[in-house]
Amino acid sequence: MQYVSTRGDAPVLGFSDAVLAGLARDGGLYVPREWPQFSASDIRAMRGLAYPDLAIRVLTPFLGGEIAAPVFEKLVREAYATFRHEAVCPLVQTGANAFVLELFHGPTLAFKDVAMQLLARLMDHVLAERDQRATIVGATSGDTGGAAIDAFAGRNRTDIFILFPHGKVSPVQQRQMTTSTAANVHALALEGNFDDCQGLVKDMFNDHGFRDRVSLSGVNSINWARIMAQIVYYFSSALSLGAPDRPISFTVPTGNFGDIFAGYAAKRMGLPIERLIIATNDNDILARTLASGEYRTKGVFATTSPSMDIQVSSNFERLLFEAAGRDAATVRRYMNGLKQSGAFTIETGQIASIRAEFDAGRAGVDEVAATIRSTLEASNYLLDPHTAAAMHVAVGKAVGAIPMVVLGTAHPAKFPAAVEAACGVSPALPAWLGSLMSADEKYTVLPSDLKMVEDYVTRHTRAAR
Numbered sequence: 001m002q003y004v005s006t007r008g009d010a011p012v013l014g015f016s017d018a019v020l021a022g023l024a025r026d027g028g029l030y031v032p033r034e035w036p037q038f039s040a041s042d043i044r045a046m047r048g049l050a051y052p053d054l055a056i057r058v059l060t061p062f063l064g065g066e067i068a069a070p071v072f073e074k075l076v077r078e079a080y081a082t083f084r085h086e087a088v089c090p091l092v093q094t095g096a097n098a099f100v101l102e103l104f105h106g107p108t109l110a111f112k113d114v115a116m117q118l119l120a121r122l123m124d125h126v127l128a129e130r131d132q133r134a135t136i137v138g139a140t141s142g143d144t145g146g147a148a149i150d151a152f153a154g155r156n157r158t159d160i161f162i163l164f165p166h167g168k169v170s171p172v173q174q175r176q177m178t179t180s181t182a183a184n185v186h187a188l189a190l191e192g193n194f195d196d197c198q199g200l201v202k203d204m205f206n207d208h209g210f211r212d213r214v215s216l217s218g219v220n221s222i223n224w225a226r227i228m229a230q231i232v233y234y235f236s237s238a239l240s241l242g243a244p245d246r247p248i249s250f251t252v253p254t255g256n257f258g259d260i261f262a263g264y265a266a267k268r269m270g271l272p273i274e275r276l277i278i279a280t281n282d283n284d285i286l287a288r289t290l291a292s293g294e295y296r297t298k299g300v301f302a303t304t305s306p307s308m309d310i311q312v313s314s315n316f317e318r319l320l321f322e323a324a325g326r327d328a329a330t331v332r333r334y335m336n337g338l339k340q341s342g343a344f345t346i347e348t349g350q351i352a353s354i355r356a357e358f359d360a361g362r363a364g365v366d367e368v369a370a371t372i373r374s375t376l377e378a379s380n381y382l383l384d385p386h387t388a389a390a391m392h393v394a395v396g397k398a399v400g401a402i403p404m405v406v407l408g409t410a411h412p413a414k415f416p417a418a419v420e421a422a423c424g425v426s427p428a429l430p431a432w433l434g435s436l437m438s439a440d441e442k443y444t445v446l447p448s449d450l451k452m453v454e455d456y457v458t459r460h461t462r463a464a465r
């Protein structure tokens, strides 16, 4: 398997190089040259597999033979042994034909753990084989940072720098980043919002001198391996509900479009998915884009679902590449428009092809709170605000007998204030995270300034040449 850039002007890479590359050198995102295919009988044969075995089956075609089967199996088993639920990603019924796919049983209580635990092990393996080190720089609106720090803490071949928007993440999210005692972990509170953090990370990748000097790698969903690992739970949940003999729809709380793009990938690989529904909060750029065909950024609003407070939705570029028939020139034109004027208009045929697969809806802060309350009353099920945004959208989009799976992307205890304000119940952190809120915090506040962040990284990484 080879990986090509959505902007068509970067080297074509094999799997291991794509894992280390993060962003392509032309500013684009890597995608597999073709989608592995599973027939209905291949999918039927996956029924009953334990999650790690399913992951091995679904993901092996992406490796292109670069990682020996016993090694990959060991990495996968170790990654999912960190989860505290036997099913890894269990499916819970919350209504007639309505389900929540719980993705928050990993070490940091968010869906990011599913991919990050595997990615850290894959990177370590590739770096060890090459006897190299890497500097990881990541941006977070709250959950990626904690998951990445947990997965990479103490790893000898990587130093990790996480940029989070100062004062704009929940206290639990912040402490998951700032209480690590590992010497290779650096939490950086940036004066700005998530889009500023993500913009700086991309600028660092596009500064090739810096990139090469520190052997830069990325752990955001710009890294193909993040998306890849997230494909598996679309298969596991659909199989539980009768795939491939029954189509399933998914509603996904969406920010950077990584999670829902993994669903699109699963569909392209043969999984019978009826609709992929994008749920946004008040930062509704994707819902507006689907309605109007124009992608137009406006300011970021702070909401009770802070991890979705995003305007520049990185992985939408991967979808545009597919919708444009993999024409990199079209993607470059759109991305230039975004850079120059904060907007671009999607060609008519392309937006029609996106609408054929996707639907979208928005949940405002009051609707999120009302959904937390009503779901608790009706189903005795406590939602976090991100999952609640998706639940609100899903209710309006459910169609007849087709099961609707809402992706449960975070544990409610990560957002106790918003949950308590909505329904009066303050969810407690699991006992094994008990010391989190009293541990000492360590982080550095930096302005949203490329040079200052690059200088900080250069001074603190062990990978600088």
Ligand SMILES: Cc1ncc(COP(=O)(O)O)c(C=O)c1O
Residues within 6 Å of the ligand: 110, 111, 142, 143, 144, 221, 253, 254, 255, 256, 257, 258, 259, 260, 307, 308, 386, 387, 409, 410
């Ligand atoms: C809890 C939670 N839900 C939803 C999202 C949105 O996911 P994505 O960025 O993959 O669209 C995020 C952040 O990524 C998140 O942390």
Ligand SMILES: N[C@@H](CCOP(=O)(O)O)C(=O)O
Residues within 6 Å of the ligand: 139, 140, 141, 142, 143, 144, 145, 219, 220, 221, 222, 255, 256, 258, 307, 308, 314
């Ligand atoms: N919501 C995310 C933002 C970064 O997304 P990623 O999937 O690209 O890492 C977060 O919680 O940090």
